[in-house]
Amino acid sequence: MEYIYAALLLHSAGKAVEEESVKAVLSAAGIATDESRVKALIAALDGVDIEDAISKAAAAPVAVAAAAAPVAAAAAEEAPEEEESKKEEEEESGMAGLGALFG
Template sequence: MEYIYAALVLHSAGKEINEDAVTKVMTAAGIAVDDSRVKALIAALDGVDIAEAIEKSAVAAVAAAPAAAAPAAAAAEEEAAPEEEEKDEEGGMAGLGALFG
């Protein structure tokens, strides 16, 4: 994950993302660098528009958040309803006791 973060830092700074730059960022952060992983990252990023990829992932995350929140809200409402019914029944029984007591 650190390798991707290094590439994102370089992208954010407007710098070229290459093996040397990624290695320097990671070394500056005090992270041990595996040259083969750096090479694999650079190869994987070849031809990728990072800005577009970030935009797509942000849109997907925003779209997923409301969809995930809706079932949780419905479940919370369902849990609250039985408790209210139980309270009503208890209150009704106490009222009947007062009539005979």
């Protein structure tokens, strides 16, 4: 994750996202760099419009949150039924234990 953060930091500063600059940011943060991960990041970002990717990523959580709301509501409706059945089971097991005490 820190490799991506380094690339985003360089991009927001208006600097070129290159191997040497990513390494410099990571080493300044005290992070040991892995040459293959840096190369993989630079290769993955080749031809990517970072501003466009950021704007798409910023819109995605809104869509996910909107889709998650009905699911959360359905789960909240099911929860009382589950809790009620658990309570009944606990009461039954408690009664069985009391029966053993009195023979």
